[in-house]
Amino acid sequence: MGIDLAVSTVIFAIRPASDPAERGILSIPLVRRTREPFAGRWSLPGGAADEAEGLADTAARKLYETTQLAPAYLEQLYAFGDTDRSWSGRVVSVVYWALVRAELAEQAAEGENVRWFPADELPELAFDHNRIVEYALWRLRNKLEYSRIAQAFLGETFTLTQLRHVHEIVRQVSLDPANFRRQIESSPAVVATDEVVSGGRHRPPRLYRYDTTVQLADNGPLG
Amino acid sequence: MGIDLAVSTVIFAIRPASDPAERGILSIPLVRRTREPFAGRWSLPGGAADEAEGLADTAARKLYETTQLAPAYLEQLYAFGDTDRSWSGRVVSVVYWALVRAELAEQAAEGENVRWFPADELPELAFDHNRIVEYALWRLRNKLEYSRIAQAFLGETFTLTQLRHVHEIVRQVSLDPANFRRQIESSPAVVATDEVVSGGRHRPPRLYRYDTTVQLADNGPLG
DNA sequence: CCAAAAGTGTTGAGGGTACACCCATGA
DNA sequence: TCATGGGTGTACCCTCAACACTTTTGG
Missing domain, CATH: 1.10.10.10 (Winged helix-like DNA-binding domain superfamily/Winged helix DNA-binding domain)
Known part of the structure; x- marks a missing residue:
């Protein structure tokens, strides 16, 4: 069979809060899976790597396809490659994380199969995506302290x-x-x-x- | 066709210096390529990813196969996936970096096709491996300051x-x-x-x- | 006793936190 | 003139770099 290579992205934006006392909520867009495994579960936007396209370009393209947005910041997070992370064959996912602007994120596409969730109130996601988001959150919070992102x-x-x-x-x-x-x-x-x-x-x-x-x-x- | 997935490792050790005034030299073991492309050039130890093995396990195994050493520290560095980094088809390399003990590194295997080089006096390497080592060095130096590695x-x-x-x-x-x-x-x-x-x-x-x-x-x- | 490295003490500069205070605007 | 957030000043604490000094060994 071989190893499948996928690219996924954890997208962060600050969206308006329902409670007006809050200044905003750190949010992540997720897509609902329509196929097995994990059909019906929410998951990170992404897909198979493209042979003719750089990994970061693939991440940005998938990001655009699901949210109609362009990232203001995009960085590779990690390559997740445990043997048991998908039970439909071996999949290695190169995961990116992105920041998008609040003003634009408001008009971002949302629908039956794409929805924004508060970053620390996620449902149970497909595959190891909860763990991936947890790591992305840690990196974002860390990097905010010592970089100007x-x-x-x-x-x-x-x-x-x-x-x-x-x-x-x-x-x-x-x-x-x-x-x-x-x-x-x-x-x-x-x-x-x-x-x-x-x-x-x-x-x-x-x-x-x-x-x-x-x-x-x-x-x-x-x- | 598709995309080939490889695993490579940048291995660091401090080896005795020829000049006895120096306390030691930060060194990296490289392997000489025997096949095209870049036959004869030095390159990072590594090889194709194994379908039944975790990425870090593959990195540690390749490390052992080339140096007969076990790493005291092993961490993923980056997934390099530019479309033009190999001109024998598309290759994505998940690169790890490792630290090995000085005492053991002295007895490490060296031969016609495996040799240790000072980390900042490398020859021109195969593929984009010079750039990879440069990044690994930066990460090592950075992490040394704020971690206990x-x-x-x-x-x-x-x-x-x-x-x-x-x-x-x-x-x-x-x-x-x-x-x-x-x-x-x-x-x-x-x-x-x-x-x-x-x-x-x-x-x-x-x-x-x-x-x-x-x-x-x-x-x-x-x- | 001397050289050399191990280990301790002390001081001063700089950065960060807490918080008091003044400024400019709309209502 | 009052409420509200914008913006400035300042004192204190804590960390860290510099460096003087004492300790313990082998020769």
């Missing part, structure tokens, strides 16, 4: 409060606004614009943007 | 000076012995024994051992 959840420009909310939602902590500001401003990756947002009934916050000459995460020689 | 280069017991030399050789820095001592002693992963090493013409150093109930590196849910 939080911007990928937001649009072109954003306020520091919005950026802080991303950290608070993902890392499940509450951060001091004053210290958060200094921490971000000391980094060259985020720069102030001269625009502000008026309309709130308080002092208009300044908009910041991400400096695209700085790379989001340090992945060493892989860039 | 340096012990894997040493034996059951070791002196703090030996452990410091590992850091100095791998990270290419010189470290203050006093501060290094405190840093290690504050970590629960390394514990003092009541033995000392006599014989040197100076105060006999205490031996330490690694606490096996603590895991070397934090790989999150993957353990």
Whole structure:
């Protein structure tokens, strides 16, 4: 038979919360399986690797096909290859994780077979996908602390409060606004614009943007 | 046709230096290719993935077959899958990196088709293996700073000076012995024994051992 | 006693946290 | 003028780098 090679992606976005007191919910889109094994169960978007296409390209394409979205950040997570992870032959899955923008994720396709779930309230998924998501969550939370990837959840420009909310939602902590500001401003990756947002009934916050000459995460020689 | 799946491993050990002023050299064993493509070039040990065997098991087995050694540490590095990385069909390589003990690495098999090279003086290798080693080196150096994996280069017991030399050789820095001592002693992963090493013409150093109930590196849910 | 490495003590700089305080806007 | 979040100042603590100093061995 041989070994089947598959590509899957854990897609993260911050979506509006039903409870308006919450600032948003870290969410993941899943697809319902229509075939055995695990027919009817929810699973990560993905499919067989394409012989003529790079692995990351396949991940981005599958991502687009299920959500109609393009990722703001995409990174390989891990190659899962235990012998017993699928009982329809041996499958090695190269899994990626992606961040998409909140504004776009709202209009993302949803339907009978595609649905967004809160990242830490998932149902029982097909294969070893619960374990995969758990690992992706751990990586996301870790990387948020020492890299500048939080911007990928937001649009072109954003306020520091919005950026802080991303950290608070993902890392499940509450951060001091004053210290958060200094921490971000000391980094060259985020720069102030001269625009502000008026309309709130308080002092208009300044908009910041991400400096695209700085790379989001340090992945060493892989860039 | 389809996609071929391979497993390779970047093996690190600290071997005795020719210059006795050096404490040791970070080295990698390579195998000479006997077939096209890249016949005659040096390359990473590895081979086709085995359908009945886990990926890490395959990596450890290939490691043993080329060096007669067992790894003290083994971790997945990355899945390399660019479409143009082999021009004998599409090959996806799941690459692991491993640490082996210095004492054992000295007796490691070496021959016409297996040879150890200093990690940062490699010849031009087959495929994209130079880039793979570069990434593995980056990961090793990074992980040494925030994990307790340096012990894997040493034996059951070791002196703090030996452990410091590992850091100095791998990270290419010189470290203050006093501060290094405190840093290690504050970590629960390394514990003092009541033995000392006599014989040197100076105060006999205490031996330490690694606490096996603590895991070397934090790989999150993957353990 | 001397050289050399093991091991201890101490100080000062820098980064992060907590928190007091002022600023600018809409209602 | 008040409520609300934006934004600044500052004191304290803790970690870490630098380096002086003491200890224990072999020669």
